Amino acid sequence: MPSPGETVPFLDPLPGRSGITSWIFSTDHKRIGMLYLWCILAMFAVGVVIGVLMRLELIAPGRTIMGAQAYNAMFTLHGVVMVFLFVIPGIPAAFGNILLPLQIGAEDVSFPRLNIFSWWLYLTGAALAVTSLFTGGGPPDTGWTFYVPFSERTTTNVSLAVVAVFILGFSSILTGLNFITTIHRLRAPKMSWGKLPLFVWSLYATAWIQLLATPVLGVTVALVFIERLLGIGLFDPAKGGDPLLYQHLFWIYSHPAVYIMIVPAMGVISEVIPAFARKSIFGYKAIAVSSLAIAFAGSLVWAHHMFTSGMSDTAVLVFSFLTFVVAIPSAVKVFNWVATLYKGSIHLEPPLLFALGFIFLFSVGGLTGLVLGSAGTDIHVHDTYFVVAHFHYVIFGGTGFGLFAAMHFWFPKIFGRMYDRKLANASWYLLVGGFNMLYFPMFLIGLMGMPRRYYDYLPMYQTGHMISTAGSWVLVAGLVTMFWGLSKCLYGPRTVGANPWGAATLEWTLPSPPPHLTFLDPPDEVPSPYSYAGVKRDA
Amino acid sequence: MRPIILLLVFLLLPAPLAAQTGVRQAREAAQALTAQEQATAGQAEQAVPPAEHSGHDVPAAQPASGAAADHSMHAAPDAPPQAPHVHQEPAPTAEGTQDVGVTEKLGGYIAAEAAFRDETGRPVTIGQIIDKPTIVVPIYFSCPNVCAIIQSSLTQVLPDVALTPGVDFQVVSVSFDETDTPELAANQRRNYLAAMDFKYPESGWRFLTGDEKNIRLLTDSLGFGFRRSGRDFLHPVVVMAVSPKGKIVRYLYGTKPLAFDLTMAATEAGREQIGLSVKRVLAYCFSYDPAGKRYAFNFMKITATGILFILGVLLVSLLLAGRKKRRPRN
Numbered sequence: 001m002p003s004p005g006e007t008v009p010f011l012d013p014l015p016g017r018s019g020i021t022s023w024i025f026s027t028d029h030k031r032i033g034m035l036y037l038w039c040i041l042a043m044f045a046v047g048v049v050i051g052v053l054m055r056l057e058l059i060a061p062g063r064t065i066m067g068a069q070a071y072n073a074m075f076t077l078h079g080v081v082m083v084f085l086f087v088i089p090g091i092p093a094a095f096g097n098i099l100l101p102l103q104i105g106a107e108d109v110s111f112p113r114l115n116i117f118s119w120w121l122y123l124t125g126a127a128l129a130v131t132s133l134f135t136g137g138g139p140p141d142t143g144w145t146f147y148v149p150f151s152e153r154t155t156t157n158v159s160l161a162v163v164a165v166f167i168l169g170f171s172s173i174l175t176g177l178n179f180i181t182t183i184h185r186l187r188a189p190k191m192s193w194g195k196l197p198l199f200v201w202s203l204y205a206t207a208w209i210q211l212l213a214t215p216v217l218g219v220t221v222a223l224v225f226i227e228r229l230l231g232i233g234l235f236d237p238a239k240g241g242d243p244l245l246y247q248h249l250f251w252i253y254s255h256p257a258v259y260i261m262i263v264p265a266m267g268v269i270s271e272v273i274p275a276f277a278r279k280s281i282f283g284y285k286a287i288a289v290s291s292l293a294i295a296f297a298g299s300l301v302w303a304h305h306m307f308t309s310g311m312s313d314t315a316v317l318v319f320s321f322l323t324f325v326v327a328i329p330s331a332v333k334v335f336n337w338v339a340t341l342y343k344g345s346i347h348l349e350p351p352l353l354f355a356l357g358f359i360f361l362f363s364v365g366g367l368t369g370l371v372l373g374s375a376g377t378d379i380h381v382h383d384t385y386f387v388v389a390h391f392h393y394v395i396f397g398g399t400g401f402g403l404f405a406a407m408h409f410w411f412p413k414i415f416g417r418m419y420d421r422k423l424a425n426a427s428w429y430l431l432v433g434g435f436n437m438l439y440f441p442m443f444l445i446g447l448m449g450m451p452r453r454y455y456d457y458l459p460m461y462q463t464g465h466m467i468s469t470a471g472s473w474v475l476v477a478g479l480v481t482m483f484w485g486l487s488k489c490l491y492g493p494r495t496v497g498a499n500p501w502g503a504a505t506l507e508w509t510l511p512s513p514p515p516h517l518t519f520l521d522p523p524d525e526v527p528s529p530y531s532y533a534g535v536k537r538d539a
Numbered sequence: 540m541r542p543i544i545l546l547l548v549f550l551l552l553p554a555p556l557a558a559q560t561g562v563r564q565a566r567e568a569a570q571a572l573t574a575q576e577q578a579t580a581g582q583a584e585q586a587v588p589p590a591e592h593s594g595h596d597v598p599a600a601q602p603a604s605g606a607a608a609d610h611s612m613h614a615a616p617d618a619p620p621q622a623p624h625v626h627q628e629p630a631p632t633a634e635g636t637q638d639v640g641v642t643e644k645l646g647g648y649i650a651a652e653a654a655f656r657d658e659t660g661r662p663v664t665i666g667q668i669i670d671k672p673t674i675v676v677p678i679y680f681s682c683p684n685v686c687a688i689i690q691s692s693l694t695q696v697l698p699d700v701a702l703t704p705g706v707d708f709q710v711v712s713v714s715f716d717e718t719d720t721p722e723l724a725a726n727q728r729r730n731y732l733a734a735m736d737f738k739y740p741e742s743g744w745r746f747l748t749g750d751e752k753n754i755r756l757l758t759d760s761l762g763f764g765f766r767r768s769g770r771d772f773l774h775p776v777v778v779m780a781v782s783p784k785g786k787i788v789r790y791l792y793g794t795k796p797l798a799f800d801l802t803m804a805a806t807e808a809g810r811e812q813i814g815l816s817v818k819r820v821l822a823y824c825f826s827y828d829p830a831g832k833r834y835a836f837n838f839m840k841i842t843a844t845g846i847l848f849i850l851g852v853l854l855v856s857l858l859l860a861g862r863k864k865r866r867p868r869n
Contacts, residue, residue, distance in 0.1 A: 184857040
């Protein structure tokens with residue numbers, strides 16, 4: 001007779017344990033993952049609203065709906081919220097928590113209590129970040145990079161914001177540590193390294209970056225805090241300090257953080273594409289190794305953010321070269337995904353659509369990244385809208401669409417219900433169309449010289465800005481459609497079987513939604529994660 | 540209470556680390572500045588404040604660790620007190636027009652072709668003499684105080700240098716007074732070796748004399764600026780470490796270099812040689828701080844090594860531990 005924990009879906013309360021505390025103090029990785037998911041989606045909504053307001057301000061030259069100071073606060077908040085509260089924890093903390101133990105046949109992560117502690121840290125950091133908007137000398141206006149000397153001198157509430165980032169950093173470090181240990185220690189007996197799903201490989205690579213790079217961020221923002229409090233002059237040339245030191249410290253974390261954002265999304269794509277091409281992934285080892293290669297090489301390229309900061313030419317050349325090196329493992333992945341699709345038996349379901357969107361948008365973002373990584377051209381486009389367009393293509397087009405693909409892929413597994421696929425498809429067209437309309441003109445006005453982080457501009461850029469702002473409305477329409485399509489089935493009956501897509505990784509052998517307790521006995525057989533022979537769809 | 544203390548510890552821990560980084564950056568900036576000045580101003584500007592003495596004052600034989608030993612600060616009527624780290628022209632005097640002071644030529648080469656005579660009167664060139672890490676001590680024999688003081692302090696310090704004299708390194712005192720002779724040099728050597736109870740090998744401390752042209756050749760290559768003032772000289776108090784190939788690697792200021800500093804300087808000078816691995820480790824832990832004119836514990840390298848080591852332990856233990864054993868269920 002199995003216990004209730006083995007039969008009751010994890011979304012439903014266990015007998016005698018219900019209410020909010022069964023969620024916010026849960027040590028179940030699936031519930032913690034759901035907590036993260038709701039939080040990051042809420043933060044995403046905040047970030048989107050701020051972004052739309054910024055676009056609205058930029059629809060015409062001059063003051064439209066807000067002044068310069070408000071705009072400065074807006075782009076700072078948009079950056080902080082999107083980067084630290086949405087994108088970085090997005091896929092690893094939400095989907096990684098839910099899926100990592102399921103995909104390796106483990107009962108839970110290695111340190112379940114540390115896991116819920118990480119979420120509490122995240123919540124604390126998020127609360128402090130929000131508090132910093134309404135207290136002190138007004139919302140921070142430094143940009144999410146907190147560059148000195150301005151961040152030391154501005155009277156806005158930077159001190160609290162950097163404390164928030166500091167705490168969020170610890171959340172990220174602990175999650176990384178937890179995942180590394182889990183992947184090493186808790187794999188099912190027959191789950192060898194060569195059978196790990198590629199999503200797990202990507203989480204593994206990401207976790208090492210989280211563990212190694214995030215402490216530097218903690219140190220850096222702590223130093224900004226100390227500078228503001230005590231003024232010891234670490235970054236102040238008048239006191240023997242060096243402002244460039246700050247930029248180095250900041251980007252030593254924040255460039256690898258870009259890979260914390262994108263590598264898990266690449267893992268999602270590596271799961272989705274073979275499942276809908278009904279074909280084993282092309283170049284399993286190459287994709288797995290390229291995740292680690294990106295993590296490693298990506299840690300050595302930080303100073304390409306500083307080509308115009310006055311580094312030596314030698315440093316510029318070396319960092320430019322290393323930046324090009326990172327393009328190689330990224331391209332390896334793209335080619336392998338395309339090769340997987342080749343001659344596949346393609347089922348164009350919403351998750352695959354979003355994955356294809358990822359490949360296209362990420363490729364645009366990646367290739368324009370080479371324009372920026374090349375030291376000569378970077379001088380021309382540095383700090384223009386070209387950069388803004390580039391990183392939105394990578395982060396939103398890449399990580400964002402990776403997250404959307406993950407949501408549409410694992411939604412039936414998590415909720416036991418199928419969303420409205422027609423709405424999902426419609427939202428995809430709106431999203432891709434709106435996305436390109438929003439961000440592509442930024443490449444052009446950036447090349448023409450439109451600097452980033454200004455609330456005003458010359459009339460020559462107005463056409464581009466207007467198209468861009470109109471694109472933001474299409475994009476928002478797409479987001480509304482997508483979340484409407486996903487959420488409207490949430491109150492219907494749970495009808496989805498264990499494996500609606502016919503995928504081959506271990507989580508699809510469990511009921512949808514999975515019960516509270518999973519893999520109390522490790523799976524007897526661990527097939528190859530991308531071998532679809534004999535795998536039946538169970539819608 | 541405890542979480543607050545922990546938070547404070549977290550906040551404060553990184554401070555020394557970054558402080559060290561800041562120091563290094565400042566140091567690099569200072570080096571860049573020095574190079575720039577050498578390129579543009581040549582001898583006209585002095586990267587290092589001159590440590591000069593007039594020949595009348597009574598210097599306090601106290602090596603200022605932070606700055607060049609500046610004897611004119613002690614009751615020197617003809618030279619105003621000079622604050623360290625201030626670029627300043629020396630006060631003009633009646634005789635000579637040479638600038639007094641040190642223009643550091645780190646990484647430059649000593650004039651190997653400069654010809655001198657050794658204690659026996661045999662002609663030698665600097666290139667012949669310098670075949671091992673060498674501490675070059677520019678002095679003159681009739682010097683009434685600081686030269687004698689620096690050499691006396693060397694007699695106290697050299698036995699404590701953790702290298703074999705005459706083999707791992709040597710000291711070469713070079714007189715910049717063209718009237719000094721090999722006989723005086725031999726006398727000097729006897730006196731100072733006697734001060735060490737003749738326990739120090741003769742080959743470990745050489746005394747050279749030469750003519751004005753060769754002296755200038757040598758001192759210019761070292762960036763050592765001095766000028767005659769009557770029977771005496773105005774000159775900085777500094778010793779240099781030179782590598783076996785003649786590369787100038789360190790400037791050590793003051794009348795009493797520490798044994799440890801000398802060891803480090805000679806060790807660094809010896810980097811061009813093979814077989815100093817242990818000392819290389821030492822050199823790895825300490826680096827020279829030109830702003831502070833002393834060796835500083837290399838916090839960055841040590842902590843970086845520590846972190847990489849801990850990381851390695853984590854990775855290896857994860858790999859060795861393998862998978863966790865599951866308890867069988869009932």
